[in-house]
Amino acid sequence: MQPTTAVRISVVAAAVLSSALLSGCAGTPAEPIVERTSQMAVDYPAYDLPQLVGQADRIIEGTAVSTRDAVLYPTYEGTDPLLNPLSEASEEEQRAASLEAAIAVTEVELEVTAVHKGEAGDRLTITQTGGVLDGVRYTTVQEPLLTPGSSYLLFLHEGERPALLGGGAGSYEAADGGYLAMAAHAPVESFSRDELALLLAEDRRLTE
DSSP states (O other), X not given: OOXXXXXXXXXXXXXHHOOSSEEEEEEOOSXXXXXXXXXXXXXXXXXXXXXXXXXXXXXXXXXXXXXXXXXXXXXXXXXXXXXXXXXXXXXXXXXXXHHHTOEEXXXXXXXXXXXXXXXXXXXXXXXXXXXEETTEEEEOTTSOOOOTTOEEEEEEEOSSSOEETTGGGGEEEEETXXXXXXXXXXXXXXXXXXXXXXXXXXXXXXXO
């Protein structure tokens, strides 16, 4: 049995995967060995359902095809110290900081079945918080990982890589005639396709 630890991190959802301060470079380790598990408590911004619809860059439905563990290495760019606190650091110091701030993530490939907002091709890869790094599998109930073979409705923000808006609040599992929440902090437990259609129509009206 693998030992389990608990850690807590406070982040803005966009800051985990893409932000004005950091832009990430992802690497994919080959067949990572898991020695223990660590549960992360991640603080995501709160959204109600109309806000999810309004602030999402893309809203899609799709089936998860595959997943793979990856590591996000932040890079520090820009000369403004307010935006980049390491602007005056040496390249060696910035590399060391990038390694120290590495984040375990999971890349999920989806077969897109419907596009409700924005644009998407037949396949789309999104990045989720959590994965394997240095022998530790990091997981968080605030953003349950998508499961290959299951179908979802996803609210995405662009950033450097498409990611879920609000963590798990931006992912709903497709069910007969509607969608079921995957995370406890989701704005609603479930809603119907008709309700989604009304929200999308209102969003289009507000943005025209």
